[in-house]
Amino acid sequence: MSADSAGLIEFDDVAKTYPRGAAETVALRGVRLRVEPGRVFGVIGYSGAGKSTLIRMVNGIERPTSGRVLVDGIDIGGLRGRPLRDAQKRTGMIFQQFNLLETVSVRDNVAMPLRLDGVSRAAARARADEVLEFVGLSDKGDRHAAELSGGQKQRVGIARSLARNPRVLLADEATSALDPTTTAQIIELLRSINREYGTTILVVTHEMDVIKDLADEVAVMADGRVVEQGTVLDTFVRPRTAIARDFVTTVVPQGLPDRVLAHVGGEGLWRLLLVDDEVTQPLVSDLITGIGVSVNMLHADMTEIQEHTVGQMIIKVTGEADRVAAARAFLAERVEHLEDVVR
Amino acid sequence: MSEDRWTLLTPDLFFSALGETLQMLGVALVLGSVLGVGIGAVLALTRQGGVLENRAASVLLGGLVNLIRSLPFIILLVAILPFTRLLVGTSIGVWAAIVPLTVMIAAYIGRLVENSLLEVPGGVVEAARSMGASPGQILWRFLLPEARGSLILAVTIAAVGLIDATAMAGTVGAGGIGDLALSYGYQRYDGFAMAATVVTLIVLVQGIQWVGTSAARRFRRR
Numbered sequence A: 001m002s003a004d005s006a007g008l009i010e011f012d013d014v015a016k017t018y019p020r021g022a023a024e025t026v027a028l029r030g031v032r033l034r035v036e037p038g039r040v041f042g043v044i045g046y047s048g049a050g051k052s053t054l055i056r057m058v059n060g061i062e063r064p065t066s067g068r069v070l071v072d073g074i075d076i077g078g079l080r081g082r083p084l085r086d087a088q089k090r091t092g093m094i095f096q097q098f099n100l101l102e103t104v105s106v107r108d109n110v111a112m113p114l115r116l117d118g119v120s121r122a123a124a125r126a127r128a129d130e131v132l133e134f135v136g137l138s139d140k141g142d143r144h145a146a147e148l149s150g151g152q153k154q155r156v157g158i159a160r161s162l163a164r165n166p167r168v169l170l171a172d173e174a175t176s177a178l179d180p181t182t183t184a185q186i187i188e189l190l191r192s193i194n195r196e197y198g199t200t201i202l203v204v205t206h207e208m209d210v211i212k213d214l215a216d217e218v219a220v221m222a223d224g225r226v227v228e229q230g231t232v233l234d235t236f237v238r239p240r241t242a243i244a245r246d247f248v249t250t251v252v253p254q255g256l257p258d259r260v261l262a263h264v265g266g267e268g269l270w271r272l273l274l275v276d277d278e279v280t281q282p283l284v285s286d287l288i289t290g291i292g293v294s295v296n297m298l299h300a301d302m303t304e305i306q307e308h309t310v311g312q313m314i315i316k317v318t319g320e321a322d323r324v325a326a327a328r329a330f331l332a333e334r335v336e337h338l339e340d341v342v343r
Numbered sequence B: 001m002s003e004d005r006w007t008l009l010t011p012d013l014f015f016s017a018l019g020e021t022l023q024m025l026g027v028a029l030v031l032g033s034v035l036g037v038g039i040g041a042v043l044a045l046t047r048q049g050g051v052l053e054n055r056a057a058s059v060l061l062g063g064l065v066n067l068i069r070s071l072p073f074i075i076l077l078v079a080i081l082p083f084t085r086l087l088v089g090t091s092i093g094v095w096a097a098i099v100p101l102t103v104m105i106a107a108y109i110g111r112l113v114e115n116s117l118l119e120v121p122g123g124v125v126e127a128a129r130s131m132g133a134s135p136g137q138i139l140w141r142f143l144l145p146e147a148r149g150s151l152i153l154a155v156t157i158a159a160v161g162l163i164d165a166t167a168m169a170g171t172v173g174a175g176g177i178g179d180l181a182l183s184y185g186y187q188r189y190d191g192f193a194m195a196a197t198v199v200t201l202i203v204l205v206q207g208i209q210w211v212g213t214s215a216a217r218r219f220r221r222r
Helices: A053-056 A083-086 A107-114 A121-135 A150-162 A181-197 A208-214 A232-237 A242-249 A258-264 A274-279 A283-291 A321-332 B011-046 B055-070 B073-079 B080-089 B096-117 B122-130 B135-166 B177-186 B191-220
Strands: A009-020 A023-033 A038-044 A067-072 A091-094 A168-172 A200-203 A217-222 A225-231 A271-275 A294-305 A307-318 A335-341
Touching: A009 A225, A009 A242, A009 B191, A023 A053, A023 A217, A023 A225, A038 A053, A038 A181, A038 A208, A038 B177, A053 A067, A053 A168, A053 A200, A053 A225, A067 A283, A083 A181, A083 B191, A091 A150, A091 B122, A091 B135, A107 A150, A107 B135, A150 A181, A181 A200, A200 A208, A208 A242, A217 A258, A217 A271, A225 A242, A232 A242, A232 A271, A232 A307, A258 A294, A271 A321, A274 A307, A274 B080, A283 A294, A283 A307, A283 A321, A283 B080, A307 A321, A307 B011, A321 A335, A321 B122, B011 B177, B011 B191, B055 B080, B055 B096, B073 B096, B080 B096, B080 B122, B080 B191, B096 B135, B135 B191
Parallel strands: A038 A200, A038 A217, A091 A168, A168 A200
Antiparallel strands: A009 A023, A009 A067, A217 A225, A271 A307, A271 A335, A294 A307
Protein backbone atom coordinates (compact mmCIF):
# COMPACT_ATOMS: atom_id res chain seq x y z
CA MET A 1 0.00 0.00 0.00
CA SER A 2 1.33 3.44 -0.81
CA ALA A 3 1.85 6.02 1.89
CA ASP A 4 -0.79 8.39 0.55
CA SER A 5 -3.50 5.74 0.59
CA ALA A 6 -2.72 4.57 4.13
CA GLY A 7 -5.58 5.13 6.55
CA LEU A 8 -8.54 4.15 4.37
CA ILE A 9 -11.46 2.64 6.29
CA GLU A 10 -14.34 0.87 4.53
CA PHE A 11 -17.47 -0.65 6.03
CA ASP A 12 -18.99 -3.06 3.55
CA ASP A 13 -22.56 -4.03 4.48
CA VAL A 14 -21.62 -4.59 8.11
CA ALA A 15 -24.13 -6.23 10.43
CA LYS A 16 -23.77 -7.26 14.05
CA THR A 17 -26.12 -9.23 16.27
CA TYR A 18 -25.52 -10.31 19.84
CA PRO A 19 -27.13 -13.50 21.09
CA ARG A 20 -29.35 -12.87 24.08
CA GLY A 21 -30.79 -16.14 25.27
CA ALA A 22 -33.06 -17.45 22.54
CA ALA A 23 -33.50 -14.02 20.96
CA GLU A 24 -30.82 -11.67 19.70
CA THR A 25 -30.02 -7.99 19.91
CA VAL A 26 -29.28 -6.27 16.62
CA ALA A 27 -26.55 -3.62 16.92
CA LEU A 28 -25.82 -2.92 13.26
CA ARG A 29 -27.99 -3.56 10.20
CA GLY A 30 -25.97 -3.30 7.01
CA VAL A 31 -23.70 -0.28 7.39
CA ARG A 32 -21.81 1.01 4.36
CA LEU A 33 -19.30 3.81 4.91
CA ARG A 34 -16.06 4.90 3.35
CA VAL A 35 -13.61 7.05 5.29
CA GLU A 36 -10.99 8.49 2.99
CA PRO A 37 -7.37 8.61 4.16
CA GLY A 38 -6.48 11.76 6.05
CA ARG A 39 -10.09 12.75 6.72
CA VAL A 40 -11.78 13.43 10.03
CA PHE A 41 -15.00 11.46 9.93
CA GLY A 42 -17.66 11.82 12.60
CA VAL A 43 -20.37 9.32 13.49
CA ILE A 44 -23.17 10.75 15.58
CA GLY A 45 -26.10 9.00 17.17
CA TYR A 46 -27.93 8.49 20.45
CA SER A 47 -26.86 5.75 22.86
CA GLY A 48 -27.75 2.37 21.43
CA ALA A 49 -27.51 3.55 17.83
CA GLY A 50 -24.63 1.12 17.28
CA LYS A 51 -21.80 3.62 16.94
CA SER A 52 -19.61 2.12 19.67
CA THR A 53 -19.90 -1.30 18.06
CA LEU A 54 -19.06 0.25 14.71
CA ILE A 55 -15.85 1.95 15.84
CA ARG A 56 -14.64 -1.17 17.68
CA MET A 57 -14.75 -3.14 14.46
CA VAL A 58 -12.04 -0.97 12.96
CA ASN A 59 -9.48 -2.36 15.40
CA GLY A 60 -11.02 -5.80 15.72
CA ILE A 61 -12.25 -5.51 19.32
CA GLU A 62 -15.66 -6.33 17.85
CA ARG A 63 -16.23 -8.62 14.89
CA PRO A 64 -19.00 -8.23 12.31
CA THR A 65 -21.63 -10.97 12.18
CA SER A 66 -21.72 -10.40 8.43
CA GLY A 67 -20.09 -7.96 6.04
CA ARG A 68 -16.51 -6.72 6.13
CA VAL A 69 -14.54 -3.90 7.73
CA LEU A 70 -11.45 -3.06 5.69
CA VAL A 71 -8.54 -0.92 6.81
CA ASP A 72 -6.22 -0.21 3.89
CA GLY A 73 -7.80 -3.17 2.13
CA ILE A 74 -7.24 -5.64 4.99
CA ASP A 75 -10.35 -7.44 6.26
CA ILE A 76 -9.96 -6.86 10.01
CA GLY A 77 -12.83 -9.14 11.01
CA GLY A 78 -11.16 -12.06 9.23
CA LEU A 79 -7.96 -11.83 11.30
CA ARG A 80 -7.14 -13.87 14.41
CA GLY A 81 -4.19 -14.08 16.79
CA ARG A 82 -0.95 -12.43 15.76
CA PRO A 83 -2.07 -10.96 12.40
CA LEU A 84 -4.97 -9.30 14.23
CA ARG A 85 -2.64 -7.91 16.90
CA ASP A 86 -0.32 -6.60 14.17
CA ALA A 87 -3.27 -4.84 12.54
CA GLN A 88 -4.33 -3.40 15.91
CA LYS A 89 -0.85 -1.93 16.29
CA ARG A 90 -1.40 0.22 13.21
CA THR A 91 -4.46 1.84 14.79
CA GLY A 92 -4.62 4.05 17.87
CA MET A 93 -7.68 4.44 20.08
CA ILE A 94 -8.78 6.90 22.75
CA PHE A 95 -11.67 6.44 25.16
CA GLN A 96 -14.30 8.37 27.08
CA GLN A 97 -12.89 7.20 30.43
CA PHE A 98 -9.25 7.46 29.20
CA ASN A 99 -8.44 3.90 30.40
CA LEU A 100 -4.97 4.72 31.69
CA LEU A 101 -3.00 2.51 34.05
CA GLU A 102 -3.12 3.87 37.61
CA THR A 103 -0.03 2.06 38.85
CA VAL A 104 2.60 3.37 36.44
CA SER A 105 3.76 6.86 35.55
CA VAL A 106 2.33 8.92 32.73
CA ARG A 107 5.54 8.31 30.77
CA ASP A 108 5.23 4.52 31.16
CA ASN A 109 1.57 4.67 30.15
CA VAL A 110 2.60 6.32 26.89
CA ALA A 111 5.54 3.94 26.45
CA MET A 112 3.33 0.86 26.94
CA PRO A 113 2.43 0.19 23.27
CA LEU A 114 6.12 0.17 22.38
CA ARG A 115 7.00 -2.03 25.36
CA LEU A 116 4.45 -4.54 24.04
CA ASP A 117 6.41 -4.53 20.77
CA GLY A 118 9.62 -5.42 22.59
CA VAL A 119 11.18 -1.95 22.36
CA SER A 120 13.67 -1.38 25.18
CA ARG A 121 12.51 0.59 28.20
CA ALA A 122 14.91 3.45 27.47
CA ALA A 123 13.91 3.79 23.82
CA ALA A 124 10.20 3.50 24.62
CA ARG A 125 10.50 6.20 27.29
CA ALA A 126 12.41 8.48 24.93
CA ARG A 127 9.62 8.15 22.35
CA ALA A 128 7.04 8.69 25.13
CA ASP A 129 8.69 11.98 26.07
CA GLU A 130 8.57 13.05 22.44
CA VAL A 131 4.83 12.40 22.14
CA LEU A 132 4.13 13.91 25.56
CA GLU A 133 5.80 17.08 24.35
CA PHE A 134 3.57 17.10 21.26
CA VAL A 135 0.43 16.94 23.42
CA GLY A 136 1.77 19.63 25.76
CA LEU A 137 2.53 17.48 28.81
CA SER A 138 6.33 17.35 28.72
CA ASP A 139 6.44 18.27 32.42
CA LYS A 140 4.03 15.52 33.54
CA GLY A 141 5.97 12.38 32.59
CA ASP A 142 6.78 11.40 36.18
CA ARG A 143 3.26 11.96 37.47
CA HIS A 144 0.56 9.36 37.92
CA ALA A 145 -2.75 9.51 36.10
CA ALA A 146 -4.64 10.11 39.34
CA GLU A 147 -2.81 13.43 39.79
CA LEU A 148 -4.01 14.80 36.45
CA SER A 149 -7.19 16.62 35.38
CA GLY A 150 -9.60 15.02 32.93
CA GLY A 151 -8.26 17.00 30.00
CA GLN A 152 -4.69 16.08 30.90
CA LYS A 153 -5.66 12.41 31.19
CA GLN A 154 -7.14 12.52 27.70
CA ARG A 155 -3.93 14.11 26.43
CA VAL A 156 -2.03 11.18 27.91
CA GLY A 157 -4.48 8.83 26.17
CA ILE A 158 -3.86 10.66 22.91
CA ALA A 159 -0.09 10.53 23.42
CA ARG A 160 -0.33 6.78 24.08
CA SER A 161 -2.39 6.27 20.92
CA LEU A 162 0.22 8.20 18.90
CA ALA A 163 3.28 6.39 20.26
CA ARG A 164 3.39 4.03 17.27
CA ASN A 165 2.57 6.65 14.63
CA PRO A 166 -0.74 5.08 13.61
CA ARG A 167 -2.39 5.85 10.27
CA VAL A 168 -5.82 5.64 11.88
CA LEU A 169 -6.96 7.14 15.18
CA LEU A 170 -10.26 6.04 16.72
CA ALA A 171 -11.95 8.38 19.20
CA ASP A 172 -14.79 6.81 21.19
CA GLU A 173 -16.73 9.61 22.90
CA ALA A 174 -13.32 11.07 23.69
CA THR A 175 -14.64 14.40 24.96
CA SER A 176 -17.90 13.26 26.54
CA ALA A 177 -16.44 13.26 30.05
CA LEU A 178 -14.89 16.72 29.68
CA ASP A 179 -16.14 20.26 30.26
CA PRO A 180 -16.69 22.57 27.23
CA THR A 181 -13.39 24.44 27.52
CA THR A 182 -11.36 21.23 27.82
CA THR A 183 -13.39 19.68 25.01
CA ALA A 184 -12.40 22.56 22.75
CA GLN A 185 -8.72 22.04 23.62
CA ILE A 186 -8.87 18.32 22.91
CA ILE A 187 -10.64 18.97 19.60
CA GLU A 188 -7.90 21.43 18.65
CA LEU A 189 -5.26 18.84 19.52
CA LEU A 190 -6.97 16.18 17.39
CA ARG A 191 -7.24 18.61 14.49
CA SER A 192 -3.53 19.38 14.73
CA ILE A 193 -2.72 15.64 14.68
CA ASN A 194 -4.82 15.32 11.52
CA ARG A 195 -3.12 18.36 9.98
CA GLU A 196 0.46 17.49 10.87
CA TYR A 197 0.49 13.73 10.40
CA GLY A 198 -2.39 13.23 7.97
CA THR A 199 -3.86 10.68 10.39
CA THR A 200 -7.34 9.46 9.50
CA ILE A 201 -9.55 10.13 12.52
CA LEU A 202 -12.84 8.34 13.11
CA VAL A 203 -14.86 9.96 15.89
CA VAL A 204 -18.03 8.65 17.45
CA THR A 205 -19.97 11.01 19.67
CA HIS A 206 -23.44 12.10 20.70
CA GLU A 207 -22.38 15.76 20.76
CA MET A 208 -23.07 17.72 17.58
CA ASP A 209 -20.69 20.44 18.81
CA VAL A 210 -17.83 17.97 18.48
CA ILE A 211 -18.87 17.10 14.91
CA LYS A 212 -19.15 20.78 14.04
CA ASP A 213 -15.69 21.68 15.31
CA LEU A 214 -13.78 18.53 14.46
CA ALA A 215 -15.18 16.54 11.54
CA ASP A 216 -15.06 17.03 7.77
CA GLU A 217 -17.80 14.51 7.11
CA VAL A 218 -20.55 13.09 9.26
CA ALA A 219 -22.72 10.00 9.29
CA VAL A 220 -25.87 10.04 11.40
CA MET A 221 -26.75 6.68 12.92
CA ALA A 222 -30.03 5.45 14.33
CA ASP A 223 -31.10 1.94 15.23
CA GLY A 224 -28.04 0.27 13.69
CA ARG A 225 -28.22 2.11 10.38
CA VAL A 226 -26.59 5.12 8.77
CA VAL A 227 -29.62 7.30 8.04
CA GLU A 228 -27.81 10.28 6.64
CA GLN A 229 -24.30 11.07 5.47
CA GLY A 230 -22.56 14.08 3.99
CA THR A 231 -20.18 16.93 4.61
CA VAL A 232 -20.61 18.61 7.96
CA LEU A 233 -21.51 21.93 6.32
CA ASP A 234 -24.23 20.33 4.16
CA THR A 235 -25.68 18.46 7.09
CA PHE A 236 -25.88 21.64 9.14
CA VAL A 237 -27.43 23.67 6.35
CA ARG A 238 -29.79 21.00 5.00
CA PRO A 239 -30.37 18.12 7.42
CA ARG A 240 -32.53 15.59 5.56
CA THR A 241 -33.78 13.41 8.39
CA ALA A 242 -35.62 14.31 11.56
CA ILE A 243 -32.85 12.85 13.69
CA ALA A 244 -30.15 14.85 11.89
CA ARG A 245 -32.28 17.95 12.36
CA ASP A 246 -32.54 17.19 16.08
CA PHE A 247 -28.77 17.00 16.34
CA VAL A 248 -28.29 20.20 14.31
CA THR A 249 -30.80 21.93 16.60
CA THR A 250 -28.56 21.26 19.60
CA VAL A 251 -26.00 23.62 18.04
CA VAL A 252 -28.10 25.90 15.80
CA PRO A 253 -31.67 26.48 17.06
CA GLN A 254 -34.05 25.65 14.22
CA GLY A 255 -37.33 27.22 15.17
CA LEU A 256 -39.14 29.57 17.47
CA PRO A 257 -40.65 29.15 20.90
CA ASP A 258 -44.23 27.85 20.66
CA ARG A 259 -45.69 31.02 22.18
CA VAL A 260 -44.02 33.17 19.52
CA LEU A 261 -45.01 30.76 16.77
CA ALA A 262 -48.65 30.93 17.84
CA HIS A 263 -48.55 34.72 17.27
CA VAL A 264 -46.68 34.94 13.99
CA GLY A 265 -47.23 31.51 12.38
CA GLY A 266 -48.63 30.99 8.88
CA GLU A 267 -47.77 32.46 5.50
CA GLY A 268 -44.47 34.33 5.09
CA LEU A 269 -42.67 32.90 8.11
CA TRP A 270 -39.32 31.79 6.74
CA ARG A 271 -36.03 30.44 7.94
CA LEU A 272 -33.05 31.57 5.84
CA LEU A 273 -29.59 30.03 5.87
CA LEU A 274 -26.70 32.04 4.51
CA VAL A 275 -23.19 30.77 3.91
CA ASP A 276 -20.01 32.86 3.77
CA ASP A 277 -20.47 36.04 1.65
CA GLU A 278 -24.23 35.69 1.63
CA VAL A 279 -24.30 36.84 5.24
CA THR A 280 -23.09 40.32 4.32
CA GLN A 281 -26.01 41.18 1.97
CA PRO A 282 -28.44 43.91 3.12
CA LEU A 283 -31.35 41.53 2.58
CA VAL A 284 -33.84 43.01 5.00
CA SER A 285 -33.58 46.57 3.70
CA ASP A 286 -33.72 45.27 0.11
CA LEU A 287 -36.96 43.47 0.94
CA ILE A 288 -38.50 46.57 2.51
CA THR A 289 -37.38 49.20 0.01
CA GLY A 290 -37.00 47.07 -3.14
CA ILE A 291 -39.88 44.59 -2.89
CA GLY A 292 -42.19 46.61 -0.71
CA VAL A 293 -43.03 44.19 2.09
CA SER A 294 -42.72 44.65 5.79
CA VAL A 295 -40.26 42.43 7.61
CA ASN A 296 -40.32 41.35 11.21
CA MET A 297 -36.93 39.95 12.27
CA LEU A 298 -37.59 37.20 14.85
CA HIS A 299 -34.22 35.51 15.18
CA ALA A 300 -30.72 35.76 13.80
CA ASP A 301 -27.47 34.00 14.63
CA MET A 302 -24.15 33.11 13.10
CA THR A 303 -21.73 30.23 13.61
CA GLU A 304 -18.48 28.85 12.20
CA ILE A 305 -18.65 25.41 10.61
CA GLN A 306 -15.56 23.94 8.96
CA GLU A 307 -14.12 27.38 8.25
CA HIS A 308 -17.39 28.55 6.73
CA THR A 309 -19.58 31.24 8.19
CA VAL A 310 -23.16 30.05 8.48
CA GLY A 311 -25.81 32.66 9.26
CA GLN A 312 -29.41 32.00 10.09
CA MET A 313 -32.44 34.32 10.10
CA ILE A 314 -36.07 33.74 10.87
CA ILE A 315 -38.24 36.50 9.44
CA LYS A 316 -41.95 37.16 9.08
CA VAL A 317 -42.78 38.86 5.79
CA THR A 318 -46.18 40.51 5.37
CA GLY A 319 -47.78 42.40 2.47
CA GLU A 320 -49.82 41.81 -0.68
CA ALA A 321 -49.78 38.15 -1.74
CA ASP A 322 -47.86 38.87 -4.97
CA ARG A 323 -45.34 40.98 -3.06
CA VAL A 324 -44.75 38.18 -0.55
CA ALA A 325 -44.24 35.74 -3.44
CA ALA A 326 -41.80 38.17 -5.04
CA ALA A 327 -39.94 38.46 -1.75
CA ARG A 328 -39.64 34.70 -1.62
CA ALA A 329 -38.28 34.53 -5.16
CA PHE A 330 -35.86 37.38 -4.39
CA LEU A 331 -34.52 35.59 -1.32
CA ALA A 332 -34.35 32.15 -2.94
CA GLU A 333 -31.76 33.51 -5.34
CA ARG A 334 -29.62 35.08 -2.66
CA VAL A 335 -29.51 32.61 0.21
CA GLU A 336 -28.22 29.07 0.59
CA HIS A 337 -31.49 27.69 1.84
CA LEU A 338 -35.02 28.96 2.49
CA GLU A 339 -37.79 27.07 4.20
CA ASP A 340 -41.13 27.69 5.84
CA VAL A 341 -41.09 27.55 9.60
CA VAL A 342 -43.80 25.11 10.57
CA ARG A 343 -42.92 24.19 14.10
CA MET B 1 12.44 -21.50 88.03
CA SER B 2 11.14 -23.48 91.02
CA GLU B 3 11.36 -27.26 91.55
CA ASP B 4 7.67 -28.05 91.02
CA ARG B 5 7.68 -26.39 87.51
CA TRP B 6 4.84 -23.83 87.48
CA THR B 7 4.75 -24.30 83.72
CA LEU B 8 5.69 -27.09 81.34
CA LEU B 9 6.59 -24.57 78.64
CA THR B 10 10.33 -24.19 78.07
CA PRO B 11 12.01 -21.70 75.73
CA ASP B 12 13.18 -24.67 73.63
CA LEU B 13 9.68 -26.00 73.27
CA PHE B 14 8.31 -22.57 72.47
CA PHE B 15 10.87 -21.59 69.88
CA SER B 16 10.80 -24.90 68.06
CA ALA B 17 6.99 -24.62 67.88
CA LEU B 18 7.30 -21.06 66.60
CA GLY B 19 9.81 -22.25 64.02
CA GLU B 20 7.43 -24.98 62.85
CA THR B 21 4.57 -22.53 62.51
CA LEU B 22 6.71 -20.04 60.59
CA GLN B 23 8.03 -22.81 58.33
CA MET B 24 4.54 -24.08 57.53
CA LEU B 25 3.29 -20.54 57.05
CA GLY B 26 6.19 -19.42 54.89
CA VAL B 27 6.45 -22.42 52.58
CA ALA B 28 2.68 -22.88 52.13
CA LEU B 29 2.19 -19.15 51.57
CA VAL B 30 4.89 -18.88 48.90
CA LEU B 31 3.86 -22.05 47.05
CA GLY B 32 0.17 -21.31 47.53
CA SER B 33 0.57 -17.74 46.24
CA VAL B 34 2.32 -18.88 43.08
CA LEU B 35 -0.30 -21.57 42.44
CA GLY B 36 -3.11 -19.28 43.53
CA VAL B 37 -2.13 -16.46 41.18
CA GLY B 38 -2.00 -19.02 38.36
CA ILE B 39 -5.41 -20.42 39.30
CA GLY B 40 -6.92 -16.95 39.69
CA ALA B 41 -5.49 -15.84 36.35
CA VAL B 42 -6.91 -18.87 34.55
CA LEU B 43 -10.30 -18.37 36.23
CA ALA B 44 -10.38 -14.67 35.33
CA LEU B 45 -9.20 -15.08 31.74
CA THR B 46 -11.30 -18.12 30.79
CA ARG B 47 -14.60 -16.95 32.22
CA GLN B 48 -17.38 -15.83 29.88
CA GLY B 49 -16.29 -12.64 28.13
CA GLY B 50 -12.66 -13.10 29.22
CA VAL B 51 -9.79 -12.67 26.78
CA LEU B 52 -9.24 -16.45 26.70
CA GLU B 53 -12.88 -17.47 27.15
CA ASN B 54 -12.98 -21.24 27.60
CA ARG B 55 -15.99 -22.82 29.23
CA ALA B 56 -14.42 -26.24 29.83
CA ALA B 57 -11.33 -24.87 31.57
CA SER B 58 -13.38 -22.43 33.59
CA VAL B 59 -15.89 -25.02 34.79
CA LEU B 60 -13.27 -27.68 35.55
CA LEU B 61 -10.89 -25.45 37.48
CA GLY B 62 -13.73 -23.57 39.18
CA GLY B 63 -15.24 -26.91 40.25
CA LEU B 64 -11.95 -28.17 41.64
CA VAL B 65 -11.45 -24.97 43.61
CA ASN B 66 -14.98 -25.22 45.01
CA LEU B 67 -14.43 -28.85 45.93
CA ILE B 68 -11.25 -28.05 47.91
CA ARG B 69 -12.90 -25.05 49.53
CA SER B 70 -15.90 -27.15 50.59
CA LEU B 71 -13.84 -29.27 52.98
CA PRO B 72 -13.00 -28.10 56.49
CA PHE B 73 -9.20 -28.09 56.67
CA ILE B 74 -8.98 -30.93 59.18
CA ILE B 75 -10.91 -33.17 56.73
CA LEU B 76 -8.82 -32.07 53.73
CA LEU B 77 -5.67 -32.79 55.74
CA VAL B 78 -6.54 -36.45 56.33
CA ALA B 79 -8.44 -36.98 53.06
CA ILE B 80 -5.43 -36.22 50.88
CA LEU B 81 -2.89 -38.11 53.00
CA PRO B 82 -2.16 -40.61 50.17
CA PHE B 83 -1.44 -37.69 47.85
CA THR B 84 0.74 -36.10 50.52
CA ARG B 85 2.70 -39.32 50.96
CA LEU B 86 3.15 -39.56 47.20
CA LEU B 87 4.48 -36.02 47.05
CA VAL B 88 6.77 -35.76 50.10
CA GLY B 89 7.23 -39.45 50.99
CA THR B 90 5.80 -39.13 54.50
CA SER B 91 2.47 -38.58 56.19
CA ILE B 92 3.79 -37.09 59.41
CA GLY B 93 5.74 -33.97 60.31
CA VAL B 94 5.96 -30.44 59.06
CA TRP B 95 6.22 -31.35 55.38
CA ALA B 96 3.19 -33.60 55.61
CA ALA B 97 1.25 -30.58 56.85
CA ILE B 98 2.67 -28.24 54.22
CA VAL B 99 1.11 -30.20 51.35
CA PRO B 100 -2.54 -29.87 52.46
CA LEU B 101 -1.89 -26.32 53.70
CA THR B 102 -0.62 -25.41 50.23
CA VAL B 103 -3.55 -27.09 48.48
CA MET B 104 -6.05 -25.34 50.74
CA ILE B 105 -4.46 -21.91 50.49
CA ALA B 106 -3.85 -22.13 46.72
CA ALA B 107 -7.57 -22.69 46.16
CA TYR B 108 -8.40 -19.85 48.54
CA ILE B 109 -5.91 -17.43 46.99
CA GLY B 110 -7.10 -18.51 43.53
CA ARG B 111 -10.60 -17.21 44.26
CA LEU B 112 -9.29 -14.01 45.85
CA VAL B 113 -6.97 -13.36 42.88
CA GLU B 114 -9.80 -14.02 40.43
CA ASN B 115 -11.85 -11.35 42.21
CA SER B 116 -8.93 -8.90 42.29
CA LEU B 117 -8.37 -9.28 38.55
CA LEU B 118 -12.07 -8.88 37.80
CA GLU B 119 -12.06 -5.61 39.74
CA VAL B 120 -9.63 -4.05 37.26
CA PRO B 121 -11.83 -1.74 35.14
CA GLY B 122 -12.92 -3.32 31.85
CA GLY B 123 -11.67 -0.23 30.05
CA VAL B 124 -8.08 -1.16 30.94
CA VAL B 125 -8.47 -4.52 29.20
CA GLU B 126 -10.15 -2.81 26.27
CA ALA B 127 -7.25 -0.36 25.97
CA ALA B 128 -4.80 -3.28 26.14
CA ARG B 129 -6.65 -5.10 23.35
CA SER B 130 -6.80 -1.94 21.25
CA MET B 131 -2.98 -1.80 21.50
CA GLY B 132 -2.69 -5.35 20.21
CA ALA B 133 -1.58 -6.86 23.55
CA SER B 134 -1.50 -10.67 23.64
CA PRO B 135 -3.42 -12.47 26.41
CA GLY B 136 -0.13 -13.00 28.28
CA GLN B 137 0.73 -9.33 27.98
CA ILE B 138 -2.75 -8.35 29.15
CA LEU B 139 -2.18 -10.45 32.28
CA TRP B 140 1.42 -9.43 33.03
CA ARG B 141 1.48 -5.81 31.92
CA PHE B 142 -2.07 -4.68 32.65
CA LEU B 143 -4.13 -6.90 34.98
CA LEU B 144 -1.57 -8.02 37.58
CA PRO B 145 0.12 -4.60 37.97
CA GLU B 146 -3.23 -2.77 38.19
CA ALA B 147 -4.51 -5.29 40.74
CA ARG B 148 -1.31 -5.44 42.82
CA GLY B 149 -2.70 -3.55 45.83
CA SER B 150 -5.67 -5.86 46.13
CA LEU B 151 -3.47 -8.91 45.39
CA ILE B 152 -1.29 -8.03 48.37
CA LEU B 153 -4.39 -7.75 50.55
CA ALA B 154 -5.56 -11.12 49.23
CA VAL B 155 -2.28 -12.78 50.21
CA THR B 156 -2.50 -11.07 53.61
CA ILE B 157 -5.95 -12.49 54.23
CA ALA B 158 -4.69 -15.89 53.10
CA ALA B 159 -1.71 -15.70 55.50
CA VAL B 160 -4.02 -15.08 58.43
CA GLY B 161 -6.15 -18.01 57.27
CA LEU B 162 -3.03 -20.17 57.12
CA ILE B 163 -2.17 -19.46 60.76
CA ASP B 164 -5.64 -20.67 61.63
CA ALA B 165 -5.10 -23.87 59.65
CA THR B 166 -1.62 -24.57 61.08
CA ALA B 167 -3.26 -25.10 64.48
CA MET B 168 -4.63 -28.36 63.08
CA ALA B 169 -1.26 -29.50 61.82
CA GLY B 170 -0.63 -31.23 65.14
CA THR B 171 -2.95 -33.94 63.82
CA VAL B 172 -0.14 -35.12 61.54
CA GLY B 173 2.57 -34.41 64.11
CA ALA B 174 3.74 -31.18 62.53
CA GLY B 175 3.81 -29.30 65.82
CA GLY B 176 3.59 -25.54 65.78
CA ILE B 177 2.18 -22.92 68.11
CA GLY B 178 -1.40 -24.14 67.74
CA ASP B 179 -0.37 -27.66 68.71
CA LEU B 180 1.40 -26.25 71.77
CA ALA B 181 -1.79 -24.54 72.84
CA LEU B 182 -3.81 -27.72 72.47
CA SER B 183 -1.42 -30.26 73.97
CA TYR B 184 -0.03 -28.12 76.82
CA GLY B 185 -2.48 -25.32 77.43
CA TYR B 186 -5.65 -27.35 77.00
CA GLN B 187 -4.86 -30.99 77.70
CA ARG B 188 -2.45 -30.35 80.63
CA TYR B 189 -4.23 -27.28 82.05
CA ASP B 190 -1.08 -25.16 81.63
CA GLY B 191 -2.42 -21.61 81.85
CA PHE B 192 0.90 -19.98 81.11
CA ALA B 193 1.43 -22.08 77.96
CA MET B 194 -2.09 -21.18 76.82
CA ALA B 195 -1.54 -17.46 77.44
CA ALA B 196 1.85 -17.49 75.73
CA THR B 197 0.52 -19.19 72.61
CA VAL B 198 -2.52 -16.94 72.43
CA VAL B 199 -0.37 -13.81 72.70
CA THR B 200 2.04 -15.19 70.10
CA LEU B 201 -0.77 -15.89 67.65
CA ILE B 202 -2.26 -12.43 68.17
CA VAL B 203 1.12 -10.77 67.63
CA LEU B 204 1.71 -12.89 64.52
CA VAL B 205 -1.67 -12.06 62.95
CA GLN B 206 -1.42 -8.36 63.83
CA GLY B 207 2.07 -8.25 62.36
CA ILE B 208 1.01 -9.91 59.13
CA GLN B 209 -2.00 -7.65 58.77
CA TRP B 210 0.09 -4.54 59.42
CA VAL B 211 2.73 -5.51 56.87
CA GLY B 212 0.08 -6.46 54.30
CA THR B 213 -1.99 -3.33 54.74
CA SER B 214 0.95 -0.97 54.54
CA ALA B 215 2.43 -2.77 51.54
CA ALA B 216 -0.94 -2.63 49.76
CA ARG B 217 -1.26 1.07 50.52
CA ARG B 218 2.24 1.72 49.23
CA PHE B 219 1.71 -0.24 46.02
CA ARG B 220 -1.76 0.98 45.32
CA ARG B 221 -0.42 4.40 44.38
CA ARG B 222 -3.60 6.40 44.27
